[in-house]
Amino acid sequence: MTQAEPQPTARREHGQRAAKWLRRHVSAVTCAAVILGAVVVVTLARPSAPPRSAQPLRYLGVYEASAPRSYADVDTFAQAIGKQPNLACYYSNWLEPFQVGFATSAAEHGAVPLVQINPAHVSLTAIATGQYDAYLRAYAAAVRSYHRRVILSFGHEMNGWWYSWGYLHSSPAAFVAAWRHIVTLFRAQGAVNVTWLWTINIINPKGGIPAPAPWWPGSSYVTWVGIDGYYFKPSWWFAPLFGPTIKAVHALTRAPILIAETGAAPAVGQPAKIGDLFAGIRAYGLLGFVWFNAEAIHDWRLKSPAAIAAFRRGVKAFRRPAP
Numbered sequence: 001m002t003q004a005e006p007q008p009t010a011r012r013e014h015g016q017r018a019a020k021w022l023r024r025h026v027s028a029v030t031c032a033a034v035i036l037g038a039v040v041v042v043t044l045a046r047p048s049a050p051p052r053s054a055q056p057l058r059y060l061g062v063y064e065a066s067a068p069r070s071y072a073d074v075d076t077f078a079q080a081i082g083k084q085p086n087l088a089c090y091y092s093n094w095l096e097p098f099q100v101g102f103a104t105s106a107a108e109h110g111a112v113p114l115v116q117i118n119p120a121h122v123s124l125t126a127i128a129t130g131q132y133d134a135y136l137r138a139y140a141a142a143v144r145s146y147h148r149r150v151i152l153s154f155g156h157e158m159n160g161w162w163y164s165w166g167y168l169h170s171s172p173a174a175f176v177a178a179w180r181h182i183v184t185l186f187r188a189q190g191a192v193n194v195t196w197l198w199t200i201n202i203i204n205p206k207g208g209i210p211a212p213a214p215w216w217p218g219s220s221y222v223t224w225v226g227i228d229g230y231y232f233k234p235s236w237w238f239a240p241l242f243g244p245t246i247k248a249v250h251a252l253t254r255a256p257i258l259i260a261e262t263g264a265a266p267a268v269g270q271p272a273k274i275g276d277l278f279a280g281i282r283a284y285g286l287l288g289f290v291w292f293n294a295e296a297i298h299d300w301r302l303k304s305p306a307a308i309a310a311f312r313r314g315v316k317a318f319r320r321p322a323p
Contacts, residue, residue: 056319057281059258059288061087061114065295068092068102075109077293080308083315087151089114089261089290094122095135098142098150107148114151114197114260114290119178121164124155128177136182140189149193153260154182156199157228159212172214179217199226199260202245211248224287225249226260230300231273238280246284259289263300270302271310278314 060083064073067090078084088106090099092115103113119127126132143150155165158175165175179198186194198221200212216222227245242259249257259281264273281289292300302308 057278057288057314057317058319059087060085060315060318061089061111061258061288061290063089063091063261063290063292063294068099071102071105071109073293074106074111077302078109080302081311081315083312083318084109084111086111087114087288087290088112089116091116091118094119094132098139098146100142100146103146103148103150112149112151112195115153116156116199116260117152117154118163119155119165124165124170124174124178128174128181130181133185136185137189140186140191143186143194144189144191147193149195151195151197151224152186153197153199153226154179156226156260157201158215159203160201160209167208167210175215176217180221183217183221195223196221197224197226197258197260198222199228200245200249202227202229202242203248212245213248213252216252219253219255222253222255225253225255225257227257228261229259230262230292230298231264231268231277232298234268236268236273238276238283242280242284246286256287257284258287261292262289263292263298265298265300266304266307267298270304271306274307274310274314278317282317 062074062077062085064077066073067088071088074085074088088102088109088111090102090113092099094117098115099113106113122132143152155163155175155178157163158166158170158172160166161168164170183196198217200215201209203209203211205211227242227249229242229245231241246257249255259277262277264270264277277289280286291302293302294300302311
């Protein structure tokens with residue numbers, strides 16, 4: 001249902017994220033759904049490193065359930081890991097305005113806001129044909145007036161089946177048309193400070209998560225590619241988890257790749273998975289990652305001394321780029 005007016009997002013979005021995980025991982029086909037939460041991993045042993053030279057981590061991001069209502073938890077996370085993130089993520093419902101206050105707090109902490117705009121139960125065709133242009137113009141004007149870089153992602157994980165804008169609910173052609181319309185409108189409004197992040201879910205064709213090519217809007221409409229995926233089992237490692245999707249993206253574009261949403265639950269060996277995540281990002285030459293530091297079916301937060309220590313070791317290789 002299209003909202004009549006914007007509403008605060010923090011607590012509502014946290015509940016929606018939890019519902020998403022239920023739909024994704026505890027469906028009627030429970031065993032299969034848990035496996036398809038990211039990708040079927042057929043290799044049980046730690047894989048060999050991919051054939052790329054190691055690169056420094058350039059972007060370290062976090063999502064906290066209190067965002068964008070407050071920046072305090074992001075700052076607490078920074079103190080725990082000994083490094084301020086330079087990406088601060090929040091999820092925004094359709095018709096919700098750009099959260100300038102959160103973005104300003106991010107800038108004060110040396111971070112760029114990353115906004116995942118979710119068009120829940122909104123017609124993508126209506127977006128593409130201009131029926132929401134008044135909202136988009138107002139949003140573009142607010143972003144332009146911010147005068148700093150903003151990362152925007154629209155309709156993330158569209159190659160999955162759990163969102164109204166995604167696979168089996170809306171056509172890839174409708175998604176592409178809506179994406180192109182939004183980018184074109186923002187550019188026409190002078191919002192040239194936007195980095196456009198096209199965010200997909202890790203592929204798993206057997207589990208109903210196809211390769212993302214049908215949703216690709218074209219290189220002129222995308223700045224970065226985001227990939228979402230999580231460590232759900234102790235036997236899962238970076239290369240088999242993310243590698244097939246990275247390969248599929250490289251068949252479409254050589255745009256930089258960010259792991260836009262990830263985490264590892266304590267039960268799967270969180271410290272080891274954190275080390276593997278940092279190593280995988282560097283080995284594949286990716287931009288970095290956004291850690292989902294919240295509860296949504298699993299508790300992905302960093303709480304144990306061992307997990308925090310693993311994160312602290314990882315950020316030693318962090319090389320912050322120029323703003």
